[in-house]
Amino acid sequence: MKILVYPHDMNLGGSQLNAIELAAAVKDLGHDVAVAGQHGSLRAKVGELGLEFIELPEPGRRPSRKVVKALERAIAQRGIDIVHGYEWPPSLEAELACFDAPATAVSTVLSMSVAPFIPTHTPLLVGTEQIAAAERDFGRALVELMEPPIDTRLNRPGLELPVREMSQRWGIRNGGLTIAIVSRLAREMKLEGILRAIEVIGRIQGGEPVQLVIAGGGPAAGxxxxxxxxxxxxxxxxxxxxxxxxxxxxxxYQKADIVLGMGGSILRAMAFGKPAVVQGESGFWRVVDESSLPGFLFQGWYGAGAGSGQGADALQAQLRPLLADAALRQRLGDFARRVVVERFSLQASARRQVQFYRQVLAQGQGRNRLGAEYTLAAARFARYKFSRLAARMRGSVAADDFNATAALRSAGASGRPAVRA
Structure with a gap:
């Protein structure tokens, strides 16, 4: 198969790392895979993994006509079979580019909810069982689960990494304990918890010295x-x-004694054998252990708490036993590593992805491209744009709204209990 993978961004972030690493793993299975996108810091990783990069124009408004035309050219010139968009803007642009082309658009959405204006015939992969159930109820034709994959060879204990050199560069102590956050510094979903973590670190007194290391950039960096x-x-x-x-x-990750985060970042920490505390919204914090794991496997590595004002106390309660007990940190780190190796390995995910592509192609080009469906999708998109405009006029617009509205709060997706803080 000839596959073009189109991440929603080429800067550091969980969804785009998953897209690129999975693309490389699919290539290793013998398929012709390229990555398309705009310039960004992850472009170097694309090259390191031996993938061809196709630069797309800056999009401006989404979906972008310029990007769609560039994708159409790539499909025609390279005989592409699958255009795989990650998150809603690339998914829509992939769908439009494939409309009159002998290629099929596929979508992966790893946000906490799926944009309702992605056409319901577009084959869809989502990151949790909860979201998959909600999207099937919504009427999507083909929805499958693709949990965030982790390369357990490149993310594992014992790697030779420049921990000492980088620690010296950034002033990270050799003694004491290190708590780490590796995250895009976004205002939606991320900022609340990161600020509470900083507050908690400022509170800690006595015991071993503790530092919080935050790696990442983004609109909330200031x-x-x-x-x-x-x-x-x-x-x-x-x-x-x-x-x-x-x-x-x-x-x-290797330097850390404890890692805080959500989504793919927390899975990478677990791959390194680190005890992990999952961050959510509204004051949610929960250690990954035997009791919390089933809920996270269902709803994703995220949660909703009782209120943002309680977040600092909630985090401190989760951290206190970990900070005091090295044996507990080791046990939970070993448990975390086993979970990732057994369920989230990149190689197994790549095989499932190829199987999904084959299932899509076996359905042929009859993708139910009915005028009524496109009209309905367009109407939903218009409502979305109108609501964004209204929110902007009120000064309350979200930059990442399909992460800001988590599926675990949606009706019809609550077939099993959520993890509670």
């Missing part, structure tokens, strides 16, 4: 930097270290 500077001033120490976006953040 707020995070201000909070970190304030915490460091209050404590008179370098309690919070900001590295900015890192081309390869694996040394941070």
């Amino acid at each position: 707020e995070v930097a201000a909070a970190a500077a304030a915490a460091n001033r209050r404590t008179g120490q370098l309690r919070v270290v900001l590295t900015g976006e890192l081309e390869d953040p694996r040394w941070v």
Whole structure:
């Protein structure tokens, strides 16, 4: 098969890392795979993994006519069979590019909910059983589960990584304990928890020295930097270290004693054998252990708490036993590594992805491209744009709205209990 993978962004983030790593693993299975996108820090990783990169024009408004035309050219010139868009803008652009072309659009959505204006005939992969159930109820023709894959060979304990060199560069202590966050610094979903983590680190007194290392960049970098500077001033120490976006953040995972995060980032931490505390919204924090695992496997590595005002206390309660007990950290780290190896290995995910592509292609080109369906999708998109405009006028627009509205809060997706803080 000839496959063109189109991540929603080429800067550091869980969805786009998954897209690129899975693309390379599918290529290793003998398929012709290229990655398309705009310029960004992950372009180097595309090259390192031996993938061809096709640069697309800057999109502007989404979906972008310029991007669609560029995808159409790539399909025609390269005989592409599958155009695989990640998240809603690439998914729509892939669908439009394939409309009159001998190629099929496929969508992966790893956000916490799926944009309703992605056409219901578009074959869809989602990251949790809960979201898959909700999308089948919505009427989508083909929905399958693709949990965030992890390359357990490149993410594991014992790798030779520049931990000492980088720790010296950023002022990270050799002694004491290191808590790490590797995340895009986005205002939706991420910022609330990151600010609460900084608050908690500023509170800790006594015991072993503790530092919080935050690796990542994004639109909320200014707020995070201000909070970190304030915490460091209050404590008179370098309690919070900001590295900015890192081309390869694996040394941070290896250095950490405990990792905080959500989604693919928390799975990478678990692959390194680290005890993990899952971050959500509204004050949600929960350690990954035997009791919380079933809920995370159903709803994803995320949760909703009782209120954002309780987040600092909730996190402190989860951290307290981990900070005090090295044996507990080791046990939970070993447990986390086993979970990732047994369920989330990249190689197994690549085989499932190829099987999904074959299933899609076996259905042929009759993708139920009915005028009524496109009219309905267009109407939903128009409503979405109108609501965004109205929110912008109120000053309350979200930059990442399909992560800001989590599926675990949606009706019809609550067939099993959610993980509670």
